[in-house]
Amino acid sequence: MNAETPSMAACPACVALPDKGKLLPKLDPGEVAMRRIELSLPTVHCAACIAAVERRLGHRPDVFGARVNLTLKRVSITAADLPEIEDALIETLDSLGYPARPLDSAVLAKSESEKAGRDLLARLGVAGFAMMNVMLLSISVWAGAEGYTRDLMHWISAAIALPAIAFSGFPFYKSAWGALRRGRLNMDVPISLAILLAGGVSLFETAEGGDHAYFDAALSLTFFLLIGRYLDYKTRAAARSAASELAALEVQKARRVGENGEELVPLDALREGDIVAVSPGERLPADGVVSWGDSELDPSMLTGETLPQAVGKGAVVRAGMLNISGPLKIRAEAVGEETLLKQITRLVETAESTRNKYTSLAEKAAAIYAPAVHLLSLVAFLGWGFATGDWRLAVNIAAAVLIITCPCALGLAVPAVLSAASGRLFAQGVLLKDGVSLERLAEIDFVVIDKTGTLTTGKPALVNESDISLQDRSVASALARHSAHPLSKAIAAAFPSDLEIEDIREHPGFGASGVLNGIPVRLGRADWCGAQAGDQTAVWLRIGEAAPVAFLFEDQLRPEAAKTIAALKNAGLKVHLLSGDARGAVAHMAREAGIDDWTAKATPAEKVEMLTALAAQGHKVLMVGDGLNDAAALAAAHVSISPASAVDASRSSADMIIINDDLREIVKSHKIAVASKRRIIENFSIAAIYNLISVPLALAGFATPLMAALAMSTSSITVSLNSMRIGRMK
Amino acid sequence: MNILAVLIPVSLILGGIGLFAFFWSIKNNQYDDPKGNAERILSDRYDDSPDGD
Numbered sequence: 040m041n042a043e044t045p046s047m048a049a050c051p052a053c054v055a056l057p058d059k060g061k062l063l064p065k066l067d068p069g070e071v072a073m074r075r076i077e078l079s080l081p082t083v084h085c086a087a088c089i090a091a092v093e094r095r096l097g098h099r100p101d102v103f104g105a106r107v108n109l110t111l112k113r114v115s116i117t118a119a120d121l122p123e124i125e126d127a128l129i130e131t132l133d134s135l136g137y138p139a140r141p142l143d144s145a146v147l148a149k150s151e152s153e154k155a156g157r158d159l160l161a162r163l164g165v166a167g168f169a170m171m172n173v174m175l176l177s178i179s180v181w182a183g184a185e186g187y188t189r190d191l192m193h194w195i196s197a198a199i200a201l202p203a204i205a206f207s208g209f210p211f212y213k214s215a216w217g218a219l220r221r222g223r224l225n226m227d228v229p230i231s232l233a234i235l236l237a238g239g240v241s242l243f244e245t246a247e248g249g250d251h252a253y254f255d256a257a258l259s260l261t262f263f264l265l266i267g268r269y270l271d272y273k274t275r276a277a278a279r280s281a282a283s284e285l286a287a288l289e290v291q292k293a294r295r296v297g298e299n300g301e302e303l304v305p306l307d308a309l310r311e312g313d314i315v316a317v318s319p320g321e322r323l324p325a326d327g328v329v330s331w332g333d334s335e336l337d338p339s340m341l342t343g344e345t346l347p348q349a350v351g352k353g354a355v356v357r358a359g360m361l362n363i364s365g366p367l368k369i370r371a372e373a374v375g376e377e378t379l380l381k382q383i384t385r386l387v388e389t390a391e392s393t394r395n396k397y398t399s400l401a402e403k404a405a406a407i408y409a410p411a412v413h414l415l416s417l418v419a420f421l422g423w424g425f426a427t428g429d430w431r432l433a434v435n436i437a438a439a440v441l442i443i444t445c446p447c448a449l450g451l452a453v454p455a456v457l458s459a460a461s462g463r464l465f466a467q468g469v470l471l472k473d474g475v476s477l478e479r480l481a482e483i484d485f486v487v488i489d490k491t492g493t494l495t496t497g498k499p500a501l502v503n504e505s506d507i508s509l510q511d512r513s514v515a516s517a518l519a520r521h522s523a524h525p526l527s528k529a530i531a532a533a534f535p536s537d538l539e540i541e542d543i544r545e546h547p548g549f550g551a552s553g554v555l556n557g558i559p560v561r562l563g564r565a566d567w568c569g570a571q572a573g574d575q576t577a578v579w580l581r582i583g584e585a586a587p588v589a590f591l592f593e594d595q596l597r598p599e600a601a602k603t604i605a606a607l608k609n610a611g612l613k614v615h616l617l618s619g620d621a622r623g624a625v626a627h628m629a630r631e632a633g634i635d636d637w638t639a640k641a642t643p644a645e646k647v648e649m650l651t652a653l654a655a656q657g658h659k660v661l662m663v664g665d666g667l668n669d670a671a672a673l674a675a676a677h678v679s680i681s682p683a684s685a686v687d688a689s690r691s692s693a694d695m696i697i698i699n700d701d702l703r704e705i706v707k708s709h710k711i712a713v714a715s716k717r718r719i720i721e722n723f724s725i726a727a728i729y730n731l732i733s734v735p736l737a738l739a740g741f742a743t744p745l746m747a748a749l750a751m752s753t754s755s756i757t758v759s760l761n762s763m764r765i766g767r768m769k
Numbered sequence: 770m771n772i773l774a775v776l777i778p779v780s781l782i783l784g785g786i787g788l789f790a791f792f793w794s795i796k797n798n799q800y801d802d803p804k805g806n807a808e809r810i811l812s813d814r815y816d817d818s819p820d821g822d
Contacts, residue, residue, distance in 0.1 A: 085808055086808040086809060086811040086812045087812075089805065089808060089809060089812065090812050090814055094814075107805060108801065108802045108805055109802055109804040109805030109808055110801070110802045110803055110804040110805060111802070156800075157795050157796075157800075160795050160800060161792060161795055164788060164791045164792065164795070165788065168784050168785075168787065168788040168791075171784065172780065172781060172784050175780065176777070188773075191773075195777060199781075
């Protein structure tokens with residue numbers, strides 16, 4: 040951990056105050072405006088990371104405070120409100136080895152959701168306190184206290200329990216009331232009824248000096264269910280923060296060339312006919328025609344094709360393509376709604392709206408459970424009432440039935456599993472946008488995977504090294520050393536060379552030329568070096584009048600790709616490669632990765648069609664993809680995963696994101712999802728078994744408060760322990 | 770049984786103190802970063818702002 044690495048100063052204030060660590064005087068907090076900045080730090084994981092990040096940021100003169108939150112993998116910084124401060128901070132963190140991403144602090148401001156969490160925690164605390172005290176008092180009653188002592192215990196219990204259930208149970212009452220008003224039954228209706236009925240009946244019994252009071256049951260019910268509610272909140276808060284992290288996209292801007300030079304304008308201010316400047320390394324902001332310059336464009340994010348396209352004046356280009364080599368000026372032809380980019384966005388929206396609504400396991404369980412419990416308790420009430428004519432006894436038994444069947448375990452079953460599983464996934468490097476995706480993932484039987492950037496690294500590597508002579512290698516490397524072109528960089532890195540070439544000149548869009556021992560040398564595009572362009576990505580080297588030599592590049596399979604595919608097949612899933620690239624490249628990669636079925640040259644719309652067709656055949660499809668051309672398919676699939684390197688559109692339409700960019704996480708996540716679903720079903724079964732034993736007893740009128748307390752605690756504890764096992768899976 | 774008249778209030782007061790301490794800890798952001806707190810204790814640097822601000 041090198042905490043003292045000097046960083047590149049990127050903001051005017053830092054140039055004025057070069058960053059030299061502690062020696063610098065801090066800016067006076069009284070003099071400058073301050074701002075709170077939140078950055079996402081996906082790679083922090085230990086005490087040393089925390090110390091390194093906080094210390095390094097603390098050394099900056101424009102930072103007044105930095106605090107890492109390891110749970111959310113985030114740092115919150117109080118800094119001087121200077122222009123570009125965010126970029127400067129990100130650069131500092133990057134230089135320290137922690138890639139950082141800006142978060143939209145407006146969205147993340149200590150908000151409603153955080154207040155909701157504290158609120159739940161407070162209610163949970165009150166319920167726990169009251170439960171334990173009432174439990175203690177109840178022990179004397181269960182032990183056989185009688186007469187005045189018992190009544191005294193009941194009265195004290197009532198004094199503690201009634202305010203506590205009024206306060207702690209509030210979230211349930213609110214949700215139940217909301218459901219009832221819309222004429223529906225949800226899980227909270229039987230819960231609220233049980234709590235209130237238990238409280239009411241117990242109060243009545245206490246006043247009458249009766250034997251049984253269920254105060255402790257009402258409280259432990261509230262307590263256990265609040266634990267479930269809190270876990271549920273935690274999972275959803277983590278998912279929401281993941282989603283907001285993804286929503287905090289960089290604002291899309293374009294550099295418009297006007298009469299007074301270039302100006303940065305938002306994308307939607309662009310009009311047809313405007314001239315836009317695009318530097319190498321930038322994405323084209325609009326569809327249009329090249330009006331000036333020569334370059335090569337990388338269309339892989341847009342179409343999946345890996346072969347760069349050479350473009351010159353008059354060429355038609357598409358928004359979203361990456362400019363590789365030379366600066367370009369483009370006359371915008373279609374802007375806003377008409378660009379290919381927007382058409383893809385529309386496809387995504389349509390796909391999202393047609394995705395069928397998924398009924399989660401919890402909803403299915405509630406749909407069976409809620410009516411059954413009410414019916415049982417009503418039957419008990421009427422049965423005992425008419426049979427014995429003792430309506431007080433009937434109410435007592437009906438309350439006992441409600442309490443005993445009440446879904447402590449049921450309320451915990453799903454949230455406990457989902458919170459354990461999503462915590463496990465997050466630690467492993469997978470972001471889950473919502474818990475239901477986990478259930479969807481458990482059901483898949485088919486995997487459709489994209490090629491460029493998903494199955495492959497998306498970064499071309501040299502493949503014909505052995506065909507190139509040593510001399511050619513060192514000449515090429517010497518020429519390439521001075522260029523920022525990605526292929527040049529790859530050549531320079533592959534062959535270190537100390538050859539000196541004179542008069543090196545860059546020809547944007549074409550390559551580089553120089554003079555070696557009086558002979559002109561060139562490295563660049565095929566046509567510029569006098570060669571015939573082939574069907575593979577290549578850089579050509581020409582020495583004097585000799586025949587040009589090709590440096591062939593190919594997109595490489597990710598190292599873990601073949602293993603991942605094999606593991607997916609082992610798990611009984613069908614795998615299909617779906618790409619927009621040319622047939623040859625797709626067939627080759629499919630063979631290397633061990634995939635038997637593949638489709639090439641698929642447009643974004645065809646990708647969606649294929650997924651819809653598979654869904655119509657009854658397949659539950661997992662889509663894995665990263666490009667713009669996959670975004671709609673990701674939204675249309677049963678469940679979808681994107682690597683973190685994906686474009687924004689894909690990341691926001693995928694259900695899960697692999698942060699650590701390792702495809703094997705797909706297999707692991709699938710395993711965890713299947714295990715989670717099994718645990719949820721096991722938990723439901725455990726709850727059902729407890730009910731099968733205790734409900735007949737309650738119906739028969741044998742249930743005592745002690746039995747209710749035992750059944751409730753043991754079932755909740757068994758279910759929680761069973762759920763925890765997810766975190767311990769190998 | 771007269772001892773109950775003392776013991777019950779005592780137990781309630783003790784529980785109440787615990788509950789109050791819990792509320793105080795919620796208010797002081799002590800549940801915002803459980804993982805960070807677990808790691809921070811390993812660092813020998815003095816934690817200047819344990820309440821997260």
